[in-house]
Amino acid sequence: MTRIAIVGVAGRMGRTLVNAVELDPEATLAGGVVEPGSSLAGADIGELAGVGKKGVAAVDSLEALADDVEVLIDFTAPEVTLANLAYCAAHGKRMVIGTTGMSDEQIAELDSYRERVPMVFAPNMSVGVNLTLKLLETAAKALGDEGYDIEVIEAHHRHKVDAPSGTALKMGEVVAASLGRSLNEDGVFERVGQCGPRSDKEIGFATIRAGDIVGEHTVMFATEGERIEITHKASSRMTFAKGAVRAARWVAAQPNGRYDMQDVLGLTVDA
Numbered sequence: 001m002t003r004i005a006i007v008g009v010a011g012r013m014g015r016t017l018v019n020a021v022e023l024d025p026e027a028t029l030a031g032g033v034v035e036p037g038s039s040l041a042g043a044d045i046g047e048l049a050g051v052g053k054k055g056v057a058a059v060d061s062l063e064a065l066a067d068d069v070e071v072l073i074d075f076t077a078p079e080v081t082l083a084n085l086a087y088c089a090a091h092g093k094r095m096v097i098g099t100t101g102m103s104d105e106q107i108a109e110l111d112s113y114r115e116r117v118p119m120v121f122a123p124n125m126s127v128g129v130n131l132t133l134k135l136l137e138t139a140a141k142a143l144g145d146e147g148y149d150i151e152v153i154e155a156h157h158r159h160k161v162d163a164p165s166g167t168a169l170k171m172g173e174v175v176a177a178s179l180g181r182s183l184n185e186d187g188v189f190e191r192v193g194q195c196g197p198r199s200d201k202e203i204g205f206a207t208i209r210a211g212d213i214v215g216e217h218t219v220m221f222a223t224e225g226e227r228i229e230i231t232h233k234a235s236s237r238m239t240f241a242k243g244a245v246r247a248a249r250w251v252a253a254q255p256n257g258r259y260d261m262q263d264v265l266g267l268t269v270d271a
C-alpha cells in the first residue's frame with residue numbers, strides 16, 4: 001500500500017487525484033496540502049474533492065504532513081514544486097511531478113535533485129499520451145526527411161497558464177530527436193505578419209485556449225498529396241490522475257533518480 005499526499009489538493013488536478021487514489025486498491029490517501037495561509041487548511045480532503053469525508057485534514061505546509069507519507073504527488077506551479085523537492089530531499093520522500101511550464105533553468109534545478117530524490121516528472125501522465133509519443137517516434141523515423149512538414153496543434157481550457165503545453169513540447173522533442181533536429185533551432189512558436197514561407201525543417205506549434213477543453217494534441221505530418229495526423233484527446237482529468245497514482249506506486253520502489261512516464265510504463269522513447 002503506497003501512502004500518498006497530494007500537493008495542491010484544492011486545485012483541478014488535486015481534487016481529481018483524491019478520486020484516483022481512492023479508486024486504487026494499492027494506494028492510500030495520507031495527506032493533502034493547500035497553499036500556505038489558505039482558508040481551506042483543516043478541511044477534509046475528501047469533502048474538498050466532493051467524494052465525502054475521508055478523515056484526512058488538509059494542511060498548509062509539508063512539515064505538517066504525517067511522517068509516514070511516502071510519495072508526494074505535486075500538480076501546482078514551478079516554484080512550488082522546486083521548493084517541495086528540497087523538502088523531499090531533506091526528509092527522504094519520493095515525488096510524482098505533473099507541474100508544467102518550467103523554464104530551462106527550473107528544469108536544471110529539478111534535475112539537480114536526481115541523486116537525492118526518486119521522482120517521476122512528466123508533462124502528461126496519461127497512458128494514451130505516452131503511447132502516442134511512441135507512435136510519433138515511429139512515424140517520424142519512418143517519414144524521415146522526406147518532405148513532410150511537421151506541425152503540433154494543442155487545445156486546452158481557458159485557465160491554463162503556460163503555452164504551448166508541456167505535452168505539445170514533449171511531442172515536438174520526441175519528433176525532433178527522432179529526426180536529429182532540436183526544438184531550440186527548429187521549433188517555431190509564433191507566426192504573425194509577413195513571416196514568409198515555412199522552412200523544410202521547422203516544427204511549428206499552434207495553441208488554442210478555450211472553454212473547458214481538458215487537453216487535445218495533434219501532430220501533423222503533411223506533404224504534397226497526403227497528410228498524417230496523430231491525435232490524442234483527453235476528455236477527463238481522471239486519465240492524468242490515474243497515471244499519476246500509477247507513477248506514485250511505481251516510484252515508491254525505485255532508487256534515487258529522475259524518471260518519466262515512459263519508465264513507469266516500460267515504453268522507451270528517444271528524447
Ligand code: NAD
Nearest residue numbers: 008010011012013034035075076098099100123124125240
Ligand atoms: P489549478 O490552478 O487548478 O491547481 C493548482 C493548485 O495548486 C491550486 O489549488 C493552488 O492553490 C495550489 N497551490 C499553489 N501553491 C501551493 C503551495 N505552495 N502549496 C500547496 N498548494 C499550492 O491547476 P491545475 O489545472 O490543477 O494544474 C496544475 C498543474 O498541473 C499545471 O502546471 C498544469 O499544467 C499541470 N497539469 C499536468 C498534467 C500532467 O498530466 N502532467 C495534467 C493536467 C495539468
